[in-house]
Amino acid sequence: MATVPRVKPVGSGAPALGPAAAAAPVAPAAAATSATPAPREVAPAFSPLYQQIKALLTSSLQGGEWRPGELIPSETELAARFKVSQGTVRKAIDALADDNLLVRRQGKGTFVATHAEQAVRFRFLRLVPDVGPAGGMARRFIDCRRQRAPAEVARALGLRAGDATLQVRRVLSFEGRPVVLDDIWLPGQAFKGLTAERLSEYKGPMYRLFESEFGVRMIRADEKLRAVAADAESAALLEVAPGAPLLSVERLSFTYGDRPLELRRGLYDTSAHFYRNELN
């Protein structure tokens, strides 16, 4: 069990002093009001119970208590652990499921989301062929070397200019035709031991490798899209004419706590594929 974080209802006294008060949270009111110089992890100070639970669960995920793909404790058990009602835990889990950090499966339990899932891959790979179904793709690693972070890359990743980074260059092909040229920058610190061989021999999504080998889980990304003209080098690698229009996709990926851990610049040949987006 280890040390169980105690949830203190903040706000004006104990929550919901209804007829159920006898079975209400155990956190003693006295302790809550006096004995807390409080290191205060999250700022708001007045936040709903379920958001506090959500924060605690997120910490457990971040800390690796439950790893990607694993089953987390049942709602009932978590409710007992945190001394709140099952409904409150449920709301916290619902929020985390909305954020795609957890996946609920009726009758089985709640699992930590992983990039192994097909659904997750579609969220991050938006390229769709004009005709036919999205077939498999082939990867080819052109380059993988450690080098000092250029100023712009360092800024995006929150590093100091000159910090160690890992730079990967690869080409993705569909049906034998090169379609995507990716340049990827990773902080050297978090990805010690990543080599070209390691990348090449791994079957499956790169983000899956990151979570299983480096404990790095990408949960969100911001992208900036542009149309650009192919320079000589890119044109050669993508087998298009120099100057041909390419879709430039600059992606910054984040792990828990909005910490950026990957900068990626992709050049897409969109003559037979398009980038799918849904506005909701």
Added chain:
Amino acid sequence: MATVPRVKPVGSGAPALGPAAAAAPVAPAAAATSATPAPREVAPAFSPLYQQIKALLTSSLQGGEWRPGELIPSETELAARFKVSQGTVRKAIDALADDNLLVRRQGKGTFVATHAEQAVRFRFLRLVPDVGPAGGMARRFIDCRRQRAPAEVARALGLRAGDATLQVRRVLSFEGRPVVLDDIWLPGQAFKGLTAERLSEYKGPMYRLFESEFGVRMIRADEKLRAVAADAESAALLEVAPGAPLLSVERLSFTYGDRPLELRRGLYDTSAHFYRNELN
């Protein structure tokens, strides 16, 4: 008030026959099982109560019972109307709020979402300047004419080839520079009376005009993005060199019931702006 739709709990008997059964839904079990030849609007037949409520609320929105921007009845009132608990209505409204069809405002009530809201505009206009804040934009209508639907347009909009459509062409400028060239196709049927003058004199988002004047509310859109080379005409209108790379954004917009009501093809000059996207 008018005729109030009666919600029948489907499934095995009345829901939740707990100790609260005395105050349970009034819908008589007998009527529910016998007196319903049932026109059956939605298929599933075995769906949770709150989803049925959601469907009923969606119908009311679609039917115009509550117009964009208006306040809908309170949760308590809807619960009474549908003869279900407030919590069930809440869950239905939560789902509709997640779909961006409704907007909750604490202390005030729940409102029908509208394209007048700033937040909604950001969902549909993703162009961001490289530097500085997103300033205002100027519109210029180049063309607005009725014409028969080309085959491809007809297919996308679910029309017969040759059906009447309205075709609009416009340019959006930021800080005096043309950045977006839009070609828009609308079904003539739904947009009778829309003219170039009407468009020009209207201040504000086009989708706002659609909902206030034509009762057409766009709730969702699919986009296909590509990089293309500027043809002579587009290049002239966007003041770029012929052959310059442009971001092509093909958008199909839907109203209630996934009915497509607009096809739009935009060409974006992304030399000083980018298309923002968030992967969650």
Added chain:
DNA sequence: GAGTGGTCTAGACCACTGA
């Protein structure tokens, strides 16, 4: 102060999963 949505609880039954 009245009315709204927001939070929290407690307990019931249902549907699904796997041993």
Added chain:
DNA sequence: CAGTGGTCTAGACCACTCG
């Protein structure tokens, strides 16, 4: 069959808005 999440209810109090 036991255990899980999914649905539904009922009732309490809180926080916000506005007259």
